[in-house]
Amino acid sequence: MLDPPQRPQRPSHMLGNVSWEMLVYLECDYYQEQETESQPLNLQVFTSEKGSMCMCYCIAPVNPGEVTYSIFFLHKGYSKTYSVALERMDSLQVKDLVFFNLDYYVAVFLPGHFLHLVNTQCPDLMCCNFFLTGEDAKINGLHRSTIVSPLKSMVLDISTGRIFTPEINKQALLQFLWNSKLDSDRLAALHCLLLHIGSTTELETEIIKWISENVSTCITFDPIQEFVIASLYWRLCPEAINLDKHLPYTSLVCWNELIHGITCTTHIISLPMLKVQNCKGFWEKLTSSLECVNFAEPHLRFNSKLLWREWEKLHLDERTKGKRTTIYMTTIFEYAKKVLSNFNTCYTEEKLVPLLQDEDYQQQLLTGLMVVQLKDHLMRHLQYVGQKRTEEIAVDYVSKLLDLMYQIMENVWKKYSLDSWIFSLRQQGSSKEIHMFHFMCRMLKAASEMCLPLPPGFHTLHTGLGVQCLPLYTLLLYIDQGVLHLTETCVLKLLKELDKTEKTEKLKLGILTRLPEAIGSKVGQLPDVPVGSTTVVRNYVKLLFEKLRNKWPSMSSVDRTSAHIEFLPLNYLITILSEMDHQGGVASVDQGTVNVRLVEEVALKHTTMLLGL
Numbered sequence: 001m002l003d004p005p006q007r008p009q010r011p012s013h014m015l016g017n018v019s020w021e022m023l024v025y026l027e028c029d030y031y032q033e034q035e036t037e038s039q040p041l042n043l044q045v046f047t048s049e050k051g052s053m054c055m056c057y058c059i060a061p062v063n064p065g066e067v068t069y070s071i072f073f074l075h076k077g078y079s080k081t082y083s084v085a086l087e088r089m090d091s092l093q094v095k096d097l098v099f100f101n102l103d104y105y106v107a108v109f110l111p112g113h114f115l116h117l118v119n120t121q122c123p124d125l126m127c128c129n130f131f132l133t134g135e136d137a138k139i140n141g142l143h144r145s146t147i148v149s150p151l152k153s154m155v156l157d158i159s160t161g162r163i164f165t166p167e168i169n170k171q172a173l174l175q176f177l178w179n180s181k182l183d184s185d186r187l188a189a190l191h192c193l194l195l196h197i198g199s200t201t202e203l204e205t206e207i208i209k210w211i212s213e214n215v216s217t218c219i220t221f222d223p224i225q226e227f228v229i230a231s232l233y234w235r236l237c238p239e240a241i242n243l244d245k246h247l248p249y250t251s252l253v254c255w256n257e258l259i260h261g262i263t264c265t266t267h268i269i270s271l272p273m274l275k276v277q278n279c280k281g282f283w284e285k286l287t288s289s290l291e292c293v294n295f296a297e298p299h300l301r302f303n304s305k306l307l308w309r310e311w312e313k314l315h316l317d318e319r320t321k322g323k324r325t326t327i328y329m330t331t332i333f334e335y336a337k338k339v340l341s342n343f344n345t346c347y348t349e350e351k352l353v354p355l356l357q358d359e360d361y362q363q364q365l366l367t368g369l370m371v372v373q374l375k376d377h378l379m380r381h382l383q384y385v386g387q388k389r390t391e392e393i394a395v396d397y398v399s400k401l402l403d404l405m406y407q408i409m410e411n412v413w414k415k416y417s418l419d420s421w422i423f424s425l426r427q428q429g430s431s432k433e434i435h436m437f438h439f440m441c442r443m444l445k446a447a448s449e450m451c452l453p454l455p456p457g458f459h460t461l462h463t464g465l466g467v468q469c470l471p472l473y474t475l476l477l478y479i480d481q482g483v484l485h486l487t488e489t490c491v492l493k494l495l496k497e498l499d500k501t502e503k504t505e506k507l508k509l510g511i512l513t514r515l516p517e518a519i520g521s522k523v524g525q526l527p528d529v530p531v532g533s534t535t536v537v538r539n540y541v542k543l544l545f546e547k548l549r550n551k552w553p554s555m556s557s558v559d560r561t562s563a564h565i566e567f568l569p570l571n572y573l574i575t576i577l578s579e580m581d582h583q584g585g586v587a588s589v590d591q592g593t594v595n596v597r598l599v600e601e602v603a604l605k606h607t608t609m610l611l612g613l
Helices: 030-035 169-179 183-198 201-215 221-239 282-295 303-317 328-347 363-380 387-415 430-447 458-469 474-478 488-497 502-512 517-525 530-549 554-556 567-584 596-611
Strands: 011-017 017-023 043-047 053-059 066-073 080-086 098-101 105-110 115-120 130-133 155-157 162-163 262-268 273-276
Touching: 043 098, 043 262, 080 115, 080 502, 115 183, 130 183, 130 554, 155 363, 183 201, 183 221, 201 221, 262 488, 273 282, 282 328, 303 363, 328 363, 328 387, 363 387, 387 430, 430 458, 458 474, 458 488, 458 596, 474 502, 488 502
Parallel strands: none
Antiparallel strands: 011 017, 017 273, 043 053, 053 066, 066 080, 080 262, 098 105, 105 115, 115 130, 155 162
């Protein structure tokens, strides 16, 4: 099927309705080889059902203590040359190096030395490849040498005449994941489990157990992010042709860490020129891959930066009172409803984790926005799929994302035996609840860094656990730093459930002075909730600050780094509000009484916000 080039013209071979031609350069002169003693080339060409075509070639080593081989990813447009330093020298020669095909992986095996599994779908990052040495690099049942690969996924042991079909053992791979100390090994094992073994509920449960134990030990990547993004990739790829080229398969942008014992260099190669006539299957997928490399934009994969950019624009519009078109915002929330409908349908039975179905405006906005951005991205590259099908894929992607986030919470919830936990803010948090709270902090951090939405009710539960598990000062600090997000459901539950002791009154006051404006206005209008005066004072202090800024323009240019600040409005503001309280000025706004202590607390909060303290 593939021959070396003939002079003066290149070969052109026919296979069915496919004609293809390509000049292959293997860093050796074919004609010079013919003039010398003929030696067999250690060369293999592998294809897969996913449309990948790889040519593997063993190169004569420059250094006697190294083995060098190249893999040409013809469907990607580049090749990689790997050099492996051998720990010891023995009778094995270059000809003993074996290449065999495992569909998603090309296995490079030198008996007694190493086993390298190269990911053919995502070969650009070394962390997606396995490089095993020592006992981990053994293949059970095979002789030490004299091994060839006659057919796909088959290995022939010439010394015994037996043919083997190598398979990756799931339990051994899970054990390898648990025992690995290097991030590169962990990433390779994680991707191999999801890709080669296949993502199942049982397997995902095992991986989540590992994540719950190692979420803080991984340095170069976030295991929560990597599990969610990689799982979504391998789940959604079969949905449409070429979809795998436009969805992210890893949370990493690049991988600069070295893998001990192996070096790699990358070279750009010429793409094969294919002329396809009514071909299906492999040739159609290979042609599509080549077209993506040839004609597509540089950034094919959906990037969270695109979502971040639009997310920041929406927040800026809200802060500056700018308004997006009604149609655009309506579309976002319509998509959010579809996603949440799919999510709720999956959990019609009693849920283990008590997620209250509150209307979290920010999470709904982010959920719908992600669908819009992903749909637009796919429409630019997959126009032949159709708008309706593209919308379905985008909604399905975000729905499955929320599903995976909930699965993580559910499995960790089981781990800490919180099955019968009741959402109550009156009881003190146990050690198990503290562990769950901090794990949810890690989930929030992972989602925030990639601008990913969280399941509805996540923030309410997270804040509820925070109220139970954290001292007051730390709780308020977490709210100020954005670790805890106040929701209407949580605030109302807190105000209704907690008694009127001095400790709880301080907690309520701290929460009320930190309410977002949208929630504050709603809570202040509800009956039997003692926050009416709070809302009035908040609005009055805001108005007074605006008047003060107009009266003293230099107020906005205060040097915040100076040890001495000439203008401190706090004492002056408290004095004015106290006098107005005695004169009935503030009370006239609400026709009620205003607590001066409450006014002081609110004034202090707004002053520190204004001065950036």
